[in-house]
Structure formats: structure tokens, C-alpha cells
Amino acid sequence: MVTFRFELNGRPTKNKTYVVYLRVTVGGKRKLIKTMVEITRPSDFNAKCKSENWIRGGVRDAKVLNAQLADILAKAKETYKELDKEGEVTTVALAKEMNTEAVSPSFLAFARERAQMIYDNGGWRNWRKYCGLINKMDAFRKKRRMADITVADMTVELLTRFDNFLHKWENEREPGKLLHPNTIEVQFNILRTLVHRAIEVGIMEASKDPFLVFKYKGVKTTKEKLSDTEMERIIALELEEGSLIWHCKNYFLFSYYCAGIRAADLIQLRWRNVTENGRLHYQMGKNHKDRDLLLVDQALDILRYYHNDDVKQDDYIFPLLDNDAPFAKFVTQADKDRMKPELRHQLYQQISAKNALINKYLKKIAEKAEITTNLTMHISRHAFAHIAQEAGAESSAIKNILGHSNLATTERYMGSFDTSKTDNTLRTLFKKKPTPKPQAEDILNGLSKEEQAIALLKGMSPEQIMAVISAINK
Template sequence: MASSTKIVLRKKPNKNGEFPLALRISKERKTSYIYLGHYVQAKDWDNKKIRIKKSHPNHAQLNSFLQTKLADIGRIILGLQTDNKDVTTAQLKDEIESTINKKDFFQVAQEYLNDLESNSKLNQLSSDRPRVNHLKKYTKSVHLPFKEINVKFLKGFIAYLRTERKVSQRSVINNLIVIRTIFNRAIKSGLVDRKLYPFGHGKIVIRFPETEKIGLNTDEISKIEHLEHLTNDEKDAKNIWLFSFYLAGIRAADVLQLKWGDIHNDRLYYHMNKNSKILSLVIPHKALHILEYYKQTKQGQNDFIFPHLKWINGDNDKILWNKTKLAIRKINTHLNSIAQNAGISKKVTMHIARHSFGNIAGDKIPVQLLQQLYRHSSITTTMMYQSNFMNKKTDEALQSIVNF
């Protein structure tokens, strides 16, 4: 079987003026091509040495990729020769493609994103899709073999995120978590050998940075409660924020998507958007007064309680998610005005309602009860969250030392 293979730069450029790299397979004067998914400019390609020139910013990575592909192809051809198989150029191409074109990282990543969308996890989808795109921009390719994602590669990606994209340390961690999730998915599916896993002891360790959580105190919340002379939009924002706070900091999306049918005998029953848990909470008297204000516009059990999503088709997940996201943005804008009118210097957003509840709860409530109120799956999560607000004992200890 007299055949030859060579990596070449094809002649037709893309819209960016870059040319595709392809594997040329020749046998008995018949030629076929397998495109490798990478594009480079003609000036960055050394046709004699069959490699990317150093003028290309990712020359080392791309050359390593090409060498790996050639080695894989060599093993395929050697195996066919050993088996004395006389195959045509088309058959040889199919044999090579079926072996070397296994699912790569971005293919598995797309499956992961598709699953998020099909399961209506749209909030997570909106966060994770840009993180996958960050990796595409870093690699400057639509293909990324899992074997290339090693410690050195990830350190380079981390540096890129910090220096080029100017993201926070928490954002860096979130990007790494998506890569880890997709890598684990590939391992579970048998696409990748676990020994290639680049995370863990002695490799890339993911540690969440400490974040500062600042909530309002009782005086500040009282100022919001008694604030008057508000516009209708500001009054809605105030009511929605207070309703969230009164019920242990229910997340903004969950509050906006509450329906009258979720209330039975002064109790609230609802599904959490974040993890689909079913929760039941008694509605405090202050929150009942807010509901009374909106009962005048109630149209039925399937009607949304708060006005921002009225006349929205609640069965269309994408429309509902988009409108909810837009509504939260508008509410936060009005909360900023409310904070200024109330003389509150802290930044007030819908999420701060949750922090404010934690700040006031402090160490007054057993952590097991707080876990239920926060709807945390793990008590460890509750302890870590609440540690941001439990300062009374340490403050008293400090005062006892310095007050002499």
C-alpha cells in the first residue's frame, strides 16, 4: 500500500484572510484532504519544514498539535500495513477520520451547553457559554483535543484571563470550573483517560477566593420600609426587595416568578430556579401586607404576583428568563435611587436582600434552621455563608482588649 500523508496549507482563505490546515492523503495518484480545524496566515506557515513559524503567537501549541496528528496517522497506516489491508484513498481517509476526529473539548462543551438549554437552566447557560467562548478566543481555534489541556495550558489560560480580559479572581475560578465540568463529562463518557485530568493535588487546584458580603442593618431596612413619595416603579422595587428580605432572601428571579397559585393558607410553596427544590415558608405579616397591595390587580391563580412579568407567557422558558433578567436590572436601578433617598451609602441590589437577612440573623438562629431558610443543600455552605455576618463575639473580644 504505497501511500503518503502531508500537512499542507489549503488555498481558499476564510473571511479573516487565514488559510485552513489540512492533511493531504495521496495514493496511486489520487488525493484526498482532511481538514484539521485550524487556520493560519500564509506568512506564518513554513511549507518546507511543515510547521508553524514562530511569528504565530500560538506556534508551539499548534506545532505540538500537528506532531500529535501525524503520529496518530502514522500508527493508523502502520496498523493497516500490518494487517495487509489494501484500501483506497477514500477508505484510508475514512479510517483516519474515524480515529483522529474523536470528540474534542469544544464538541463536548457544546453538548453540555445544549443540555443546559434543553433543561431550561438558562441562568447557568448565560454564564457558562461566554466562558467556553473565552477558551475559544484563547486557543484561536474551534478544535481543542483534551490531551492539550494540561497544567501548562491552563496556566497560560489563567494568565490570558487576568492580563487580556482583566477579569477578577472569582471569574478566573468560574472559567476553570466550566473546564473541569466538561472534562469530567468526557471522562464519564469514556472519551478521555482519567490520567489526563489536569485538576487536583499537584496540578491545577481550584480554590474560591474569599468575598465580602455586606448586608443592611435593621436601621437601614427600617428607613426603606418607611420611605414615602416614591414613583410607581420605585414603590414596586421597594416592595419586591422587602418581600425577598422578609422571606429569608428569596432570590430575585424566584420572587418575580411567583404566582398567586403558589400561596395557600398564608404559606408560600414554590420551586427554586437554581436547583428546582420545592420550598414551603410561612409568609410573615409584613410580607402579607405587600401581597394585599397587589391583590387589586390579581386576575387568577396563574397570574404573576408582581407586575414585571404580567402578560408574559410563563410557559416559554427563554422569554420568561430574558424578561426576568431585564426586570431585575430595572429593579436594581430603582433600588439605587431608593438607597440615595433613604440616605443609605451601601449599594442596594436584589441580592443584598439575602445578605441583609444573614447580617441580621447573625448567630441568633441555629445554623440548621438557617440552612432550611436559605435552602442550602449542605450545612457547610450555610456555615461558610453565615460566617460573613457572625462578628459579635470577635468584636466584643477586640473591644475588651483595647478599652483600658
Template sequence: MASIKTILRKKQLLNGKFPISLRVTKDRKTKFFRTPFEVHINEWDSKVGRFNKKHTQQLKSNRLLGKIEDRALEVISDLEMAQDFYTLNDFERKFRVQSNPEASNIFSFWEELIDEMKEAGRMGNADVYHHTKNSVQKFAKQKSLHFNEVSPTFLDKYEVYLRNKGGSGGGIGVKMRAIRAIFNVAIKRGVIDEKLYPFKHYKISKLKGKAIKKALNIEEVHSLQNLDLSDKPHLINSRNYFIFSFYTRGMNFADMMKLRWENVSGDRIHYTRSKTKGNFIIKIMPPVKDILDFYAKNNKPYIFPIILRENLTPTQLNDRKRKTLKKFNKDLKELAGLAGINKPVTSYVARHSFANCLKQKGTGTDIISESLGHQDVKTTKAYLKELDTAILDEASELLLP
């Protein structure tokens, strides 16, 4: 059991007064926590740890000291109920949050995590956290928001706010998962108590994206692949990126961007997927070989002309990715028009199309799952379920006379 006492520290300040601190002792170790008070030595009663009658605001100051002690005792009680063993460092983390309002400001903690992600090169997550924080700040209309204010009711109202602004279930879910992650890290690091966790009652599982995944059939992929772009040279790179992604099991754009010639060995491409850290070994199909041959003459460390120099910072890499991806998706709209494809075509459609075409050719779900790098076949089943429309339409047409 820890013990506490409010004491006068013996080191005199420049103004002639002495600081008042809260002394916490546990397992023969002691920590001191500064209070807002400073007094002359004759204004302090060391026996009871309180201001005496010579202090001009004796009653008010003693009440505040009592509140500080009560807060410390509450922290000790919570720690002893939550765990068999705790240290003074555990007490300090928990007590400082309750004593310092800024420490429980979710936006300050949020910024801290964003900075950590940027330093680790996790720029995609950093972007999601940044945009979600800005969105919550606009909704809350305040610069400071404490963890205990983010209640299930707060989240319900935030969801309504996002829907009124045109947000979809899937998009809202992304933001809610970012908020949930903030709480999980804060609890893990001892910044807040688990009882403040609002997601026991607010369920993110109800937020499901309703947008149907778009995919091309193999004929449409071939029409893009066989386009004559001799008079449209500005589209060649984007067409190559799409076809390369399709024939490399839907390789993500971020992974294509970082692909080096050293990843090519014989008739295989070896790489680690950024998102899942899964290792892939992919056979080089003829369309992929044609694209590799096209860029081989550039004599650069990277296969594609996206990263143009070495030693870019994570922020610079992310900026380059966003700029190139924006042009890529713009070019794909033009390419779809030239190929007579009346569907929205984006960079991610290549991955959807790869899965869709394998399914149409009768490939088993387990094989498709392994090809995509899904860790659970259930993910693949859910993925393919949204691509069923074309197959169902064809089956229905069998009923026609």
C-alpha cells in the same frame, strides 16, 4: 478479547472502487469502521489485509493502515485495563474520538452541552458555560482546541490571563468549575479518557473569592421599607421586590419572578427553589401581605409584573429575567441613596441582610441554615463569617471610655 482486521468491503462504489474498512469483532458481534481508502479489487491482498504492488502508493497507504490498526488495538487495550466488560459500542465511542479530530474538539462538545442545558431550561448554567467558552476561545486564540491541550499548564496560564484582565479569585473559580464540569461529562460519556483530566493537578480550591458579602442591618432595611415614593413611582416595584425577598428568607429573584398566586395558600407561601430544588413553606409576614395586596388587583397568574404572558420559552424567560434584574439593581442604587445608605445594595443583598439580621438578633446558626435552605450548616457558617464585620466593630466600641 476483540479481534481486528482491515478488509475490502464487497459493495462497489459508483467510481468502480471498493471501500477499505476496519473490521472489529467481539463476542461474536462485528462492527465496520470506514477508512479513508478506496481501491480497485486487483490492488488489494485480502490474505494480509494490505495494498499490493499494483497500488500506486502501496508503502505509504499500508503504513497508514498500520497506524489505524495500532490505534484500534490501543483502544481495546485501554478498555480491557479499565473495565472487566466492554461492548463494541464502548469501543466505537472511544475509537471515533481518536480517529476524528473534531470529536475531541472541546469547543464542539461544549456547544453540545450548552444546547442540552437550554433545552432543559437550565439557562443560568447555559450562560455560565457560554461566557466561559468564549473566554477560553479568546485566550487560546483558536477555533479548535483538543481536550489533551487543556493541561494543568494551560489552566495556569489561563488563570494568569484572567487575573491580568482584572478577574477575582471567585470569578476565575466559576470559569474553572465550568471547564472541570465539561471534562467530567466528557469522561462519563466516554468521549475522552480519564487520563486527560487536568484537575488532578490543577486545584480549583485555591481560588477563593475575596469580596466581602454586603448586608444591611435591620434599621437600614426599615429605612428602605418606609421610604415615601409618592413622587418616585418608577421605584415602587424594585422596593417591593427587595422587601419581599428580605421577609421571605432571602427568596432568589428567579423564584420571585416565577411566583404565582397559586403558590399562596392561607397565610403561607409554598414554592420550590430553582437553584437547589428545596421545598419552602414561608409564613406571610405583614410587609409581605401588604405587597401581595398591592399586586392582587392586577388579576394575573404571576404575582409580580415581570412575566407578562404564559408559555415563554426558557430563552425568553432568561432574557426577561436579565432585563428586569438589570433595572432592579439600577433602582436599588437610587433607593439606597434616598434612604441614606452608604453601601452597595443589589438584589442579593436582601438575602445577605436576612441572614445578618437574624444573627444580630441572636438566632442560632442551625436555624439560619434551615431558613436559608442550606443543605449543610458548614455552608451557613462560611456564609455568616463574612458578615461578622459590623458585630466585631460594635464589640470593639465597648472598649471606648
């Protein structure tokens, strides 16, 4: 006599999830077989379910998880029958056989769980990217009529088919166009990160990594940049002082004068970041690296517009974020790292909204300055790098001032701008050669004797001519 029943491990894992086990009882002896199904709350599990709905319907991916459990149960029953034909069945033998033929866990469920962890940790931008990939994978699953995408499904063949699927996906931001190859590269970069994470936590074998074989690389694009002349036109642009477009011009120029400070960092700058000796000291939000920059005269002039006797050290420099907002109490980057997810999300939304507003007015500034480049806050970073390179700055110096982690990043960044080598090659190759002076015989050829004599005499000094005459008279 054998019985099968699913039950939940009451002790959470280190990831604060609860694992579902299959309890097998043979001849009064029980054995628990671990499944790869995990849930976040014990109340989401229903041991006394009907119609194979062990995971309650309100749980994300409940249908997929229940399908996995149903497959495990069917496999257990089939395994029992096979063992029973061979002789006496024991729970140990059944568990051993089951573990060697374990049902592959859901890769989609794993990806959603990972995205939720990123969301809870405040990584809103990455969370959105992960959700974008998951939505595309789910659409791919439906088109392929797959019940799920499991870890075992993650093969080179599946990635190749997914690649083809993405190349037919319409670009939501630009209707009428398909996804850019570099956008597809981002999708595969995230997918590769998820696969490696699955290997780290032990739900996938390292030897099964499809990215050991599958490769995808986007295309090189020309980075938007501004010339020195275009920057001068923006600087010289006369706008109504105090207007929103005037402020946005100040934000852009301040970023430029401060070596391309990123928009999110600029928006969050406080007066405490300006030191008494005229420097800007802050920690980058993207990689938590410290930056200590000299504030040039042009940057100091902009700061004077916004400073008054009433400002406090912890006030924001630019009138973009509310000093009284709940998130404003978290001043340093270390403070912000300890913010609750909801508050961090609120700050992220405010920064995104302000960045979008600035970029909107930068497009108007570009029109007024007769600039065709798609002007955004990030272009100030490109403009600084390009003009610094044109001025002869070393790549290592540009790396340090941009806050890049390694020189290779800076060199790839500068690759689109540095044309000095190709310029010199073209100048050398097509350098005009001087017209050769005609030889004496070429000049005299075809002239009469009198004309030849005159031509020769023209090239002589008076003394030489007199010597020739004297020789003739002798």
C-alpha cells in the same frame, strides 16, 4: 493495494449525533475505524468532498473537525507504510495500530456541544457562562497559534498558561479593569466540570485529569449587607404610591420579609402560592426545593396592595409578567421543566429584564435612604441573613429558611457577617482594668506626723476615734 475513505454511521448515538468512521480496504477486505468526530445532522457530511472538506462549511467548528479528519487520514497512511515495511498488511493489524495511536478529539468542539445541550435544555444562565469560557479558550488558542485545543492538550501546563492568560483579560463589565480572581475561579470551575464530563463519556482517561494537580482558588470577598438601621430607613422611605420606584421598594421588602426569596422566584409568584392559613408555599427554581414560609404581617400588608376581587389563582402576584403570555400557561415548576426551549428562553429573558429594572430603581432607593451599599434584589437575602444572625438565630435555622442544601454553605455564607467571636476577643483583650486603691503606706509616705494622724483618723469611725483618744489620755 490499500484505500482509505471516510463515511458516516447512519445510526445516531444516544446523544443524537452521528459518528464519522475511516473505512480502510486492504486486499479487498474492509475495516471501519471509529474517529472521535461527531456531527448533529447527516447532511453536514460530504463523503465526496474535495480539498479535505468532509464536514460542510456551514457547520460550527467545521475547520477544526476537518483538520482532525485530515490528521487521522495522514496517520493511517503513515501507519500503513510502517506496517508494509515489516511484512504483509492486514486491515486488522492496521486498525489495531490506529486505535493505539488515535488522534485526540477536539476539547473545544466537545465544550461547544455540551453548551448547546445546556441551551436546548433551557439552562440559559449556564449556557452564557459556558459560552464565555469557550470564547476565552478560543482567544487563548489563537494567541498560542494552536489549530485546536484537543483532549490531549488539556494538561497542567496548558491550564497554567491559560491561568496567566485570564489574569490579563480585560473585564467587559468594568472597562479599565482586569478579571476579578473570583471570576477566573468560575471559569476554572466550568472547565473542571467539562473535563469530568469528558471522562464520563469516555473521551478522556481519568488518570489524565489535569485538575488532579492543578488548583485555582479565588479570594475571599466581603458580602454586601445592610444593617438593621439601614433597613429601617428603607422601610420608612416615603414614595409616591403606585409609582415604579414604590413598587420596587415593595418587591425588595417582600423578599426581605420572606427570608430573602430570590428575584426570579419572586417575579414568578402566583396567588396560588399564598395559602389560606397565611403562608407562602413555592418551589425554588434554582434547586427545585420546596419552601413553606410564614407570611409575617408586613408581608401580608404588601400583598394587600396587589390583591383584588378579580384575581385568579394562577395570576402572577406582582405586575411584572404578562398573565396572557404563552409561558404563563406553565404554572408549576414541573410544568416549566417541560417547556420547549424557545419558550423557556423567552421566560428567562423576561425575568432577567424585570430583575434589571428592579435593581435600577433600587439604586435610586439607596440614594434616597442615604445607603452606600450597592442595593440589589439579592441584597435582601444578605440583609435577612445578617439581621437574623445579629438577632441570635442559630445557623441551622438560617440554613433551613434560606433553603441551603447543607450547613457548610450557610456557615460560609454567614462567615462574612458573624463578628461576634472577634468582638468578644477584642473586648476581653482590651478590657480596662480597675485602678488599684493606694496602700496605706503609700498614702502616708511624705506627710508630716500631724497630717499622717489626720489621714488615719479620717478612715476611722467615731467610736474608733474615741477609743484612740481614751488610750492617749491614759
